[in-house]
Amino acid sequence: MKNVFLKSLKLYFFKGTKKREVIFKDHQTDIAGPNGSGKTTLFDAFTWLLFGKDSHDRKDFNIKTLESSGKNIEKTEHTVQGVLSVDGKDYDLRRVYKENWVKTRGELELTLKGHETLFYINEVPRKATEYAHEIGELIDESLFKLITNPRYFANLNWTKQREILFSMSGDVENDFLLDKISTIQNKTEIGGLINILNSGKDLEKYKLELRDKKKKLKEDLDKIPTRVDEAENSKPEEADFAKTEETIKFLADRVGKIDEALESASSAFSEKHNSNQSVLSEINTLRSKQQQVVFDANTEARTKDFESKSGRRDNESKIKEAESRVRILKNSLASTQKAKEITLGKRDALREKYSTVDNSEFTQKDGQLTCPVFNIVCDSPKANELHKANADTARETFNKKKVEELETINQNGAELNQELANHEAEITNVNADIEKEETLIAGLKSQLDAFPADEPIKELTGEDVPAFTELQYQINILNKKIVEVKADDNSLLKEEKQNLLTEIDALKKILAGKDQIHRLNERIAELNETGRNLAQQIADLEKDEFAVDAFNKAKIEECESRINGKFSMVSFKLFNQQLNGGESETCEILINGVPYSDANTASQINAGLDVINVLSKFHGVTAPIFIDNRESVSNIIYTESQVINLLVTNDKELVIK
Template identity: 30%
Template sequence: MKFTLMTLAIENFAGVKSKEFLFNGSDAAIYGANAAGKTTTAVALQWLLFDKNLAGKTINVVPVDSNNQEQYELVPTVTAEFEMDGQKLTLTKESHPKYSKNQMTGAKEYTKSRTSKQYINEVPTTITNYKKEIADIIDEDVFKLVTNPQSFNDLHWTERRKMLFEVCGNMTDEEIIEANAELHPLKKYLEGKKIEDQKKVVKDKLAKTNSDIEDIPVRINEAQKNIIETEPIDEETLNHLQQLNKQLESEIIDIENGAEEVRLRSEITALNEQQNQLKRNHDSTSQHKVLQLKAKLDFAQSNKMNINSQLKRVEDDIEDQKKRRTNKLAEYSAKSEEIKKEHERTFTHSDEGPCPCCGQEIPEEQKAAAKQKALEQFNQDKSQRLEALEKERESIKQQGATFKPAITALEEKKTQIEQQAADIQREIDSLNNQIAEAESKITDITKTDEYNEILQKVAEINKQRNEIKKINTEKIEVLQQEIETNNREIMIMQEAQADIKANARAMERVKELRAEEERLVEVKEELHYQLHLIDQFNQSKVRTIEAAINEKFKMARFKLFDELKNGNIEETCITTVDGVEYDKGLNNAARINVGLDIINTLSKHFDFYAPIFIDNAESVTDVLETESQQVKLIVSEQDKELRILT
């Protein structure tokens, strides 16, 4: 969209009392001395559209007098006529003072606040609708970027970088790797991780690997320190001494288990078994009968509990049947009384009074018939009632007749159960007497002659064993001394044997550590290769992205990455011209032109071309051409009043 300025009229706006500029959609230059209000023209346009100054902040546009006091009664007014792709658009905004009435004096007082009136094509409209109409034409932030050469570089570097990638596109890490065959091996290392994350991983692994490599010689030295000088041992001598000790120990066992000793121990074993058998037989004979009687007693007591339980259930049933019979007798008597009363009930009739149906007096000739009819009805009802009551009483009688036989049968059963209970109790009493008698006859086996005779035989045999033991003890002491002497020699040889095995393990450990060192060196080389690929990627990424963006501009060049001392790259966004950074030494003319170069690209991207106000344009001898309308603001000391040249 082409958005060109045709006219701009300013009245009582900041330092400008009244001025009209005729642009006619062409480039123009506005001349004026310092403080004459050149920049105010750009501010006025910004205020008209967005109610802000060039920095994007709300401003007070009311003029001040020589004492710097607001001339609040004046109405700052800005009117601009634009052409949008051939369509005319006129905008007007006025700032009016707001007053309030003094409650004491009734005088009108300025509230130090203001209200605006706005017009679109001379039609008054609300501020909300006004802002909406302008927003439909252009976004405020975009308008600043395409009309002010400084706006882009005034942004934070992150916003500048974001805008460049929005305008020029961005290449992903995957696209950069895919475009360079030398970087293809990176794919297998990344596995979904970011380049910088992988670099951190690799550096961490490399640091650990270097530490491990440095540690290997120390560990080898420690393992070698464990290797001690040893003399080879005579395995044949060692085996001979070990076999000799086994023979000596066998001789000791043979002595300890001599034939006489074995015979005597066998006799003692036989006597002990005889003694145990005697005790078992005695216990079996004396206790068996008691146990049998107690088992019978348990069974009888269990039966008694069952009989008592049956007796209780029968007694409960008898009581229940008696209660039910009593209830039926009472019910039968009540029903008989009811029949008696029904027999005694007599017929009564009155033929006085009006007919209950029509309310008229009953004729004399009909009274006798009515009485007869009532009597017949009474007799019929009484007969039916008595018949029903008789049936009910008969039913009660039949039901009650069943209880007495049942009670009689239950009482007979109770008698039988009580007899069984008495029989079982007699059995229990008899068993208790038998158990007491059997327990009184049990004797202590250890006090019998037969048992003590066996104990005496065992004591005599042990006495014989003690005499043999004394001789055998002397033989065993000699053999044990020889075994101890051999053991000392065996221990010395085994210690030497352990040292030889420890040396073998230490040498094997040294071998393992040297193999580990070779493996770690290979890992280190692999990690260095990964770092090389990552560095190559970073350099390729910087060249590729910066080249892709810079080709969109004539003058402007952008430094998008900083390479740090540690080899990492850090994102940035610095505008340069011929190698000179925008904020570090670039002169004003170059700043203006590079700003115009950026506006050209942004205008093309947003497809919006609006008037560019170039402040301090006198410092530029060759202003960069733009597709957008240019308004140069030029310092001219001889022009005390603003002058426009198109």
């Protein structure tokens, strides 16, 4: 078993303690003093050293030591250092909480910029994560809380307490539980439950599935009576259906006889009517032929008229084409004349420019050569000779440029004259084409009088077509063969038939109730059968639920027996009996049969030690137990763990014994 032993603890400016060192004895150390003397501070220091929390599992608590005025003591390192012996190997642990004072540029005094925590193991600095990891290797934090504080387990939520206890009870074999509950249920039924468990399915989830299925089945079952009532209420009134069927048969026979009489009267009428229809059909055929011969005559007349007027249409079309060509030629003529005017304007401007250039002469500034430096007449022969040579060169350059410019003007003028000649030729050609087209138009128009006038053709009627008159003669002969057909008065028979059919329909509605009642009776029987099936399914599910409850109860009783067998003075109530016979989960600590909450302080502390002993044995580790209010207990039960008693005494200061 791993043995964690606290050998010493040093506090420097931790909470209200400025400096204190405690050396702990091998098995039991008493720390005595009045209230507020720092007993609990030692426990807080120990838990803060290991996990950064106080003994109440709080991270945010005031670590700093205050002055009498209540102000923080600045620039102080708040330190807890302790030596732990784990299976004989010592670990020197130190945690330091310090202010981070920084001198910023331009400031004379240091400024508090926050806090930092430093960690050391055997005087070697560690990062926070490294420190936490190594402490976790020595002892798990959650386990440490359970085995160092006698009241910690009792203050947990009951569900967490159950979880911890069941983790110590060990696995209970399904076959073992099957044997145990075989007197309640036969093994065949329980065997189905075991198959569910062996499949890896969670029993609680299976139980919820059963509950949900049963709920749905009950909802469906509850609807059955309502649906049966609806079917019963939908039934029509009972009637003498046999007598109704006989009456319908009698009335139907009478309708059949009326139909025979109407059919007989109708046959004579139909014979005459059919004869007339045959004659009318021949007449209609002849009238169709009349329409056709008139149509053919009009078609032939329109064809001849079209052929006779085709020459005039061709002539008019040629006139329109020629007139269109004339319009195009005249537009082209106007464009060419406009271009000619522009070219004439360019030639006139070029002639004026030629005259200006041709009349231009080289001119030289008169006077003597003047010195640009002294502003006097230059008498240097060499300078005057150079001056004269420059003037001659300028004159030659002027005359050469003049000749070149006049040649360019002449060349441009020749091009403009050629352009004007082209315009004149184009105008002459277009005028000739216009004259040719107008001559053609005049000739075509003179030919129009030789063609017949374009007047609408007269529409022919039957009177204008001899074949139509011949067909009308045949129609008149057929019209004389049509005879008057008068139907017999069968209104009374028809009225009687309608009345009989109305009466039959009313009786059939009554008779339909027979089939409706039969269908509804079948529906009611079907609903009742469904209800029986649903009730059987619910009963089967309730059997499964009972088997699950029996299995769970057996498992709880076995676990409860195993768990309670581990403790010397406490036991645990793990389920409550409900009024409906069911059971609900719970976890209540009992001290010799008395609920933990009703026991005195001494019993509660010893109960906590009993729990610690079992947990330490199960996990194979012991750690220092801090027992607060130790003065309330005259004797504590034996424990292999190190005990640190915190006692309230009348001593004026803290005493370590």
